[in-house]
Amino acid sequence: MKVLLVDDEQKFALMLAKRLELRGIQTAVFFSGETALKTVEQGNRFDVAILDVKMPGIGGIDLKRRLGQLDERMKFVFLTGHGSTIDSSAGAQEAENYLPKPLQIDVLIETLNRLTEG
């Protein structure tokens, strides 16, 4: 499984990426929506994108829309520090794969497996 992880909290993203890698999940980390978008525009493909909702510049909801236009097969998981309904109301259809921080790694893995199996 190839995962695109985008979060402006750099330490968080790097730690999470290490944990995913230890579980055999190939993870590319980006700290902004702009750089993540660029890599997909250049033809790199991922099975799932894990996106922080609140980021400077392109936020997670907008990034999902733009990545989806580039690769229709890509699945999405959203992360948020708010842990409330505030962000999910901004993209109600995505709320199903909406995980609050701090994350439970088992829940994330389960979500990734469900998305890629489906």
Next chain:
Amino acid sequence: MNNAKELFDYDSLAFFGRVNASISHELKNVMAIISETAGLLGDLSEMARGGTAVDPDMLTSSTDSIIEEIQRGFSTIRQMNRFAHSVDSPVVSVNLMEILDLVRNLSEYLSFTGKTNLLAGEGAAPMALTCPFILQAIIYQALVQTSQNAGPGAELDISVQSKNESTWRIIFYGFNLKEFEVFPDDRIKRMAASIGASIHWDRSSDRLEIDVPVSLESLPSGTDSP
């Protein structure tokens, strides 16, 4: 502004809520990093238990990361405490540089804010008898507006100068027309009026100036104070 009490109830409460939301978001990020790092240490422990060699440097960097994040958390809580106590007394004698320092720190919890530099002035500390909470709300909004327009990479300089014996002037350098289209809004104008502050800008030098009375008590009678 004819009803300062109402202003304190609504507009100020909105500011209080917004700042607290940003602080809680910051603390959640801190906890998220600690959680992931502790989780990684757990993963490494499992690997070691299963006979896989674990890189000691990874253990060291993980524990260092946890310590750093705990310090970041403590620092955030200190700012939260300063902010919480700013409503202890509606009107109090304050050092304007300390107010600016607090607001700068609070604004940095918003993901889109850039760097704010406080330029120390010469002479005695700029003390003013004012409502620190309302002044914070005005300055915070100015910083937020600037950051939203300028983007996260932008830098903003702020200084405090003596305009005359009865007025301090807080100057924001690098404010541009875009910001002045939306700042100050009516809410901020009401807040400024309630503490006798005036907001204006110098189009030629892109400066925002907020004039703050040295003492609220010296304002002409009829001026509202909270």
